[in-house]
Amino acid sequence: MLQSIIKLCNVKISNKNASDFCTACCLGKVHRLPSYASKMTYTKPLELIFCDLWGPAPVELSCGYIYFLTCVDAYSRYTWIYPLKLKSHTLHTFQNFKTMIELLLNHKIISVQTDGGGEFLPFTKYLNDLGITLIFTCPHTHHFTLIFTCPHTHHQNGSVERKHRHVVETGLTLLSHAQMPIKFWDHAFLIATYLINRLPTPVLANKSPFFLLNFQFPDYKFVKSFGCACFPFLRPYNSHKLDFHSKECVFLGYFSHR
Numbered sequence: 001m002l003q004s005i006i007k008l009c010n011v012k013i014s015n016k017n018a019s020d021f022c023t024a025c026c027l028g029k030v031h032r033l034p035s036y037a038s039k040m041t042y043t044k045p046l047e048l049i050f051c052d053l054w055g056p057a058p059v060e061l062s063c064g065y066i067y068f069l070t071c072v073d074a075y076s077r078y079t080w081i082y083p084l085k086l087k088s089h090t091l092h093t094f095q096n097f098k099t100m101i102e103l104l105l106n107h108k109i110i111s112v113q114t115d116g117g118g119e120f121l122p123f124t125k126y127l128n129d130l131g132i133t134l135i136f137t138c139p140h141t142h143h144f145t146l147i148f149t150c151p152h153t154h155h156q157n158g159s160v161e162r163k164h165r166h167v168v169e170t171g172l173t174l175l176s177h178a179q180m181p182i183k184f185w186d187h188a189f190l191i192a193t194y195l196i197n198r199l200p201t202p203v204l205a206n207k208s209p210f211f212l213l214n215f216q217f218p219d220y221k222f223v224k225s226f227g228c229a230c231f232p233f234l235r236p237y238n239s240h241k242l243d244f245h246s247k248e249c250v251f252l253g254y255f256s257h258r
Contacts, residue, residue, distance in 0.1 A: 040074075045213060046107040048074035050160035051114040053090060054168070059182050068189065069093050070167070072160045076212035077204060079163055081193050083186045087119040091126065105213070111135060114160075167192050178227025180250075187252040191226050194254055198223075224251050 042048060055067030065083035069090055072079050080101070082093045102108055111133035114120045120136075127134045171188035175181075180188075198218040200206045210218045224230070231246040238245075 042075035044107060045073055045075050045078075045105050046101065046109045048111045048113060049109055050074060050163075051094065051112060051120070052160040052164065053084075053087065053117060053119055054164050055084075057185060059185065061183055061186055063186075065186050068186070069097075070160055070163055071097055072163050073209075073213070074159065076209045077159075077163075077201070078197055078209035078213045079167070079193050081167065081189060083190075087117075090119040091122045094123070095126070113137070166196060170196060174226040178225075180227050184252065188226065191253040195223070222254075226253070227251065 050070075050072040052070050053067055054070060057066045060066050061083075064085045067084040067087060069082045069084055070079065071081075071094070080097060082097065084090065084093060098109055109132055112123065112127060113135040114123070115137045123134055167189050170192035171185060174188045174192060175184065197209045198220070200208050204212060208218060210216075228251045230249050230251040232249060233246060235243075235245045
């Protein structure tokens, strides 16, 4: 543009020092370069686990939960969430998750990717001792062998960030449809995750995360509406013969390890 103005004004200028690079423009106008979707492909479960912590929730539950830890398998996009009371419980919860999922799937976790939040810093020694690669999306100074991505690039951990949004929006929709108070958000988020894992998605060529992880179709006949009335069989717990066999309750979710 400047060259066009100079030519239009018929101003003669030497080309000896001409350069397309301008330091001042870099300092004053630089923007983040565009990000592109990863081309990495995964061939088996647990090759890479994305982790992130959501919270704090503005509404504390009666049991004290205000956070939840999200773990997403890069291969199947299967999601696990765990409500937490404190950020300091993150490592212990992940350790339990690792033990459970490796026994369940008969695979080992190869690498873990997360942001540079303080709750994930204790992961460094734990994972390093196990030979598991830890990838931080924000750099820190450590004495361990880690892989760092660029700082302030939370979108590089976008798989789990988007999963948070999916779970929260689905959970809030379930609460609204059931006309239940927001204090039941933990149950809503857990059942939202349960449903998301069983829904086909274009990301997986219209397969569900459950199918890729278990090589079988989920049982949709088992699915019930969140917040609907349910009548559990209580006769074995009755104190005398004239007690009712059941009582009307509210359905809040499923018992599932996966």
